Amino acid sequence: MIDLFEKCYKPGIADDAKARGIYPYFHALESKQDVTVIMEGKRRIMLGSNNYLGLTTNENVIRAGVEAYEAFGSGCSGSRFLNGTLKLHLELEKELAAFLRKDEVVTFSTGFQSNLGIISALVGLRDYVIMDRENHASLYDGCRLSYGTMLRYRHSDMQDLEKKLQKVPEGAGCLIVTDGVFSMGGDIANLPEICRLAKQYGARVMVDDAHGLGVIGEGGRGTASYYGLEDQVDVYMGTFSKSLASLGGYMAASSRVADYVRHNSRPFIFSASIPPANCAAALTALRELEQHPELVAKLQENALYLRRRLEENEIKMRPSNGDIVPIIPIYTYEPIETLTIAKELYDAGVYVNSSLPPAAAPHECLLRTSLMATHTHALIDEAVGIMKDVLRRHDL
Numbered sequence: 169m170i171d172l173f174e175k176c177y178k179p180g181i182a183d184d185a186k187a188r189g190i191y192p193y194f195h196a197l198e199s200k201q202d203v204t205v206i207m208e209g210k211r212r213i214m215l216g217s218n219n220y221l222g223l224t225t226n227e228n229v230i231r232a233g234v235e236a237y238e239a240f241g242s243g244c245s246g247s248r249f250l251n252g253t254l255k256l257h258l259e260l261e262k263e264l265a266a267f268l269r270k271d272e273v274v275t276f277s278t279g280f281q282s283n284l285g286i287i288s289a290l291v292g293l294r295d296y297v298i299m300d301r302e303n304h305a306s307l308y309d310g311c312r313l314s315y316g317t318m319l320r321y322r323h324s325d326m327q328d329l330e331k332k333l334q335k336v337p338e339g340a341g342c343l344i345v346t347d348g349v350f351s352m353g354g355d356i357a358n359l360p361e362i363c364r365l366a367k368q369y370g371a372r373v374m375v376d377d378a379h380g381l382g383v384i385g386e387g388g389r390g391t392a393s394y395y396g397l398e399d400q401v402d403v404y405m406g407t408f409s410k411s412l413a414s415l416g417g418y419m420a421a422s423s424r425v426a427d428y429v430r431h432n433s434r435p436f437i438f439s440a441s442i443p444p445a446n447c448a449a450a451l452t453a454l455r456e457l458e459q460h461p462e463l464v465a466k467l468q469e470n471a472l473y474l475r476r477r478l479e480e481n482e483i484k485m486r487p488s489n490g491d492i493v494p495i496i497p498i499y500t501y502e503p504i505e506t507l508t509i510a511k512e513l514y515d516a517g518v519y520v521n522s523s524l525p526p527a528a529a530p531h532e533c534l535l536r537t538s539l540m541a542t543h544t545h546a547l548i549d550e551a552v553g554i555m556k557d558v559l560r561r562h563d564l
């Protein structure tokens with residue numbers, strides 16, 4: 169027998185980054201999640217948050233959380249299935265289903281868990297699930313947890329998707345799964361073609377709209393709405409941890425599918441429900457989104473503005489089919505260079521996320537910048553000025 173822990177002692181890229189003083193992870197926030205934050209004692213412009221609408225600092229959202237804490241206590245102690253259903257969960261599910269124009273919503277404890285719970289419940293032993301290669305890790309893990317067969321197609325390559333559909337045997341069911349807005353690249357899935365192929369081959373379609381809700385589509389309704397394909401996407405998945413400023417996740421689908429998942433999804437049945445304060449915060453954030461569609465418009469305007477400012481400064485972005493998407497990846501190519509640049513930006517007062525393999529292709533590492541509706545042009549200009557200086561030093 170070998171020592172199970174042997175792998176823990178082998179030096180890896182994290183050790184290398186620590187030794188070089190460019191380790192990018194676990195920087196602690198010492199303030200609210202806002203457009204500027206205090207991190208490790210210093211002001212940083214936040215260009216790396218998924219708090220797209222800036223609602224984590226919204227007074228109504230915070231008040232709703234505090235009031236729910238006082239009214240319902242600090243936790244639920246059990247699953248939605250048994251003793252963990254609050255009136256608040258039902259309200260949130262009803263209002264979100266109406267907003268998304270689907271029959272029903274089922275909430276899960278996190279977005280990650282939603283993907284585990286939806287895919288493992290729907291994709292059975294003889295079924296197939298076909299995934300875009302750049303799908304989020306939680307979708308991959310959902311496939312691993314299911315008993316079905318997973319096939320992957322090259323990122324947004326519709327010919328490859330069709331080839332994979334042709335491999336599905338006659339008697340098998342099939343779910344095509346894609347991010348709506350890709351979490352790292354910020355590009356938008358080709359839903360018109362995915363839905364067309366699904367119809368042609370008899371497959372069902374699931375869209376992970378973690379980065380689509382509150383970001384694109386009519387009033388922030390997400391990717392299916394963006395394309396006018398709400399009736400052709402069978403299952404939406406989303407999360408409350410990004411635009412809706414809380415924690416938790418959901419599935420929106422037809423009543424029969426929702427009911428099936430509620431009775432067959434182990435990550436739903438055997439895990440405690442969203443705590444009261446988070447549930448109330450998500451519900452209030454949803455209401456803010458409904459009442460203030462201008463937040464979505466401002467977010468998109470900010471995305472266009474940052475893209476334009478980066479272009480003017482000849483900073484190389486990864487091409488995208490979604491100019492209005494507030495996720496803008498900047499090429500930094502090699503891993504060590506990427507971490508070095510991220511650290512220099514951090515020291516100069518800009519926080520961005522580094523995207524390294526396996527999240528990025530080798531030699532195509534990126535800095536993932538992301539915007540909020542509450543960023544001002546002045547703040548974006550300040551950040552671009554800092555980025556320009558740092559990237560020039562690295563001949564980028």
Ligand SMILES: Cc1ncc(COP(=O)(O)O)c(C=O)c1O
Pocket residue numbers: 278279280281283304306347351376378379407408409410416417
């Ligand atoms: C595309 C996508 N799906 C699912 C998740 C998981 O959501 P959560 O962090 O709310 O668990 C994320 C989070 O990063 C994501 O980007």
